[in-house]
Amino acid sequence: MVRASVLRVHVNRLRARGTLSVWLAVAVSLGLLGILVVLPFLQLLDATVTWSEADLRLDPGLEPGTKTLAHWKRTLTGPISRNAFYQPLANSLLTSLTSAALALLLGTTLAWLVARTDLPGTRSLQILAVIPFIMPSWTIALAWLAAFRTDAAGGGSLFHYLTGASPPDWLAYGPIPIVVVLALHYFPFAFLLLVPAFRSVDASLEEAAELTGAPLLLIWRRVILFLVLPAVLSAFVLTFSRTLGAFATPYLLGAPIRYYTLATILYAHLSTGAVAQGYVVAIVLLLISAAAVYLGQRLLGARRGYVTVGGRGVRPRQVRLGRWRPAVAALTWSFVLWVVATPLLLLLWESLMKYPDDYSLRNLTLHFWAGASQPPLADGEPGILRNRSILAAAGNSLRLAVSVSCLTALAGLFVAQLIVRCRATLAGLLLDQLTFLPYLIPSIALGAVYLAASLRPWGPVPSLYGTFLVLVLVCVIKYLPFSVRATTAALLQVSRELQEAAAVAGAPLLFQLRRVVLPLLAPSIVSGGLLAFASAMRELSLIILLATPAYRTLTMATFRYTEQGLPQFADAIILFLVLLTVLGELAARRLERLTRPGAGYSNGGTPPGSR
């Protein structure tokens, strides 16, 4: 009797504290994330130590289903390990480290110029400079091919047209073009990370140093450099993890001469049936990249402390470029314009060429855009605007992007709410870390993880390979970290007090959400959705292992046409994608800026300067 009433009191207390439903929601989300994030990875791991039917040709003596380390041994120490693992590993490290360093050099210089000098037009420069990063990652690679393609890949290049000679192989393919193209694609990433760092160097720290009478160089060496160094280091590590996981560029510019990196050898293994070996490579890639991102985040985390403190109002003074200003401006502007415009113009021109070797005006045609089927030109395929298979691919891309963006935004909102509600508890932390996990995994490796998981049925769930659902799931899981982070930040910014004020004013929960919380969150939700949309539209490495012909997307179509020697189609499609993704991202960024403090009404209820 006594015990029953004590129990009732406890349950009542829990219920009165209103935490019962929250914990239920947390448990459900943790379970779902476990199934979608942790389980696939375990299945991948399991597949690398299981002897399958397909492996019988390697060793018919082993019973399928046996647990064995043979795949690991074969990959890491076998006779083919040199060509199939160590050489690609070395290539990967070489290209990703050099391209990250180059990207960092470009990004840091540009960030400093934009953030700390009186360079003219920094505002437009800031938008323009980001475009190479927003474009599908292999846009510049396609342009490079247009310029330097050799006969090895279908022939016909600007270089050949102008010089009459075939470009040398080292210029067309291999480490040099890969490094350059990756650096040009990823320097805006470093730039984006570093501009806030340069901006938020607290001016008073600098002024305090100046008041001691120290010369400018000493201030730079002892104060400014020291303050931004962690940011620069972390930018390097994060850029490295990106270039390491890059797939499309190294594939397009390396595969024709059999120059493989970890990401491309992984693809090669899987497409030649050496599945388990591909999985082993995926795990290695995943570990290196996760270690790098983790390190980068640690460095960034250490920095964040003073960046936010310094980031308030105190604007660092600008360095006057003086008589160097025109020269520096001309150089910077022409570099950025060149990086943005050259690839796009080259692709546009090539997409209008009847034969890819002839840049004269009479070779121009609209066939690849809008022409009807005209065999034998382009193997009889009509222009992209009338091409059934391309339009079907566009339909797939759109369906994927729309479902992914809606789901990501919704799931992000849900998880972010829970994380904010359960902050500083173990469950909240776990939720946060679990959603963040896919961020550590390079896209192509995550694709491999999902491939391994979707090939096998699991409990009541049938094999999902070849379904549209698996494409949606892998994209949502990959983009969720961004959505959750952005929404959490927005939720924290829409200070809790605004909702509480509505509660005190007598508004029921739904009324609070509809009238106060949603209107304030809407810009970030929409911008998050737009970002996911743009990412899904240009997604390739994440889904290339998973998509079957039935669900071919536009991005995969560009790949196929490049391999088929019909670059004009690839160019036309990529230009369309560039347009769509750049517009989407720019719109998202605009919205995001709206929700930042100091812009319009969006300071979360805190009057400016009152804190």
Add this chain to the structure above:
Amino acid sequence: MNARPPAIELYRVTKRFGTVRAVDALDLAVQTGEFFTLLGPSGCGKTTVLRLIAGLERPDEGEIRIAGRPVAFPDRGVFVPAAKRRVGMVFQNFALWPHMTVAENVAFGLQARGVPLQEREILVRQALSLLRLEDLGERFPHEVSGGQQQRVALARALVTQPQVLLMDEPLSNLDANLRAAMRTELKRLHQESGATTVYVTHDQTEALTLSDRIAVMRNGRVVQVGTPEEVYRQPATLFVATFVASPNLDLLQGVVQAEPRPGIRAGPFFLPGRASAPPGLRVVVAVRPEGWRLTPDGVPLVVEQVQFTGPDLLVVGRADAHVFQIRVPGDLQVRPGSRLSVVPDTLRINVFDASTEVAMDFVPDDSRGVPDASVGGVRP
């Protein structure tokens, strides 16, 4: 028989955050129509008490009643959400909804309660004019000044005519001039609206000037409840004395003595009188700047510093190892290096047990102390 229950009652209310007891078995009763202040240093739990009353936090234990009705009683599973408590609240950073105009902010609570449009408009206009915001209705919060934002927050809290008005450090985001003006304004509003008000602050001046009663809080507990005069003149503990008077309070370590003459020896002074404590007990004597008397036969001081505060002077004087702060009339001619002679005014001192820091009774034989040397005896 009690005709009316108190407006707000808290019985043994406890609120934990993790292992920290933010509010610890707290009892409190606020009478209807009262201006009641929770005063304490940051982290003492005063804001949590306010949020518990508002319904923004749920207590772990205890019971909260508003107008006699239980609104939170975890043992019985009772919890009335904030939206149904009919309270108004002014947040520390105002929490005005940035996407609504001033008028929409004020109208929100009426809308949420389904007040018809026409009536709503009248009430909003009344609230805006009560706060002198008539012309600002169409502006957005970021388009009005800090003081005006504060008034919008007040109008929003008052428009629904709540039984209880809660304010969480509402003046801390304003500059000094505005703060003084708003104090007067708050007093006027309280008199006009008659709403029971619970006000949270760490500023003793605000608490003393505005309140009918003050509860001084420390570590999640109420240390003393009383009128401003009581809290100021008869602090229950040394903490209350120092917090309410901070920072200008001189503390003298002393000891109770019975022979040769009953009284307290404290620093260079002897305070004749009867203490409710055994001889030999160590005590602390608190003297406020206005608790000193200038007298020719007092303890001689050398003036070290003179601070002009307007109506009077605050003199910092030294006698051997002791430094005292003394308020003297503004026309007194003193300069650093001048000599003064002072004794404590025994009617205006407070005596605390040095180990428990609780106030003790002290009935002085005389209205002033004397220099210790004139009494003789063994020094403690």
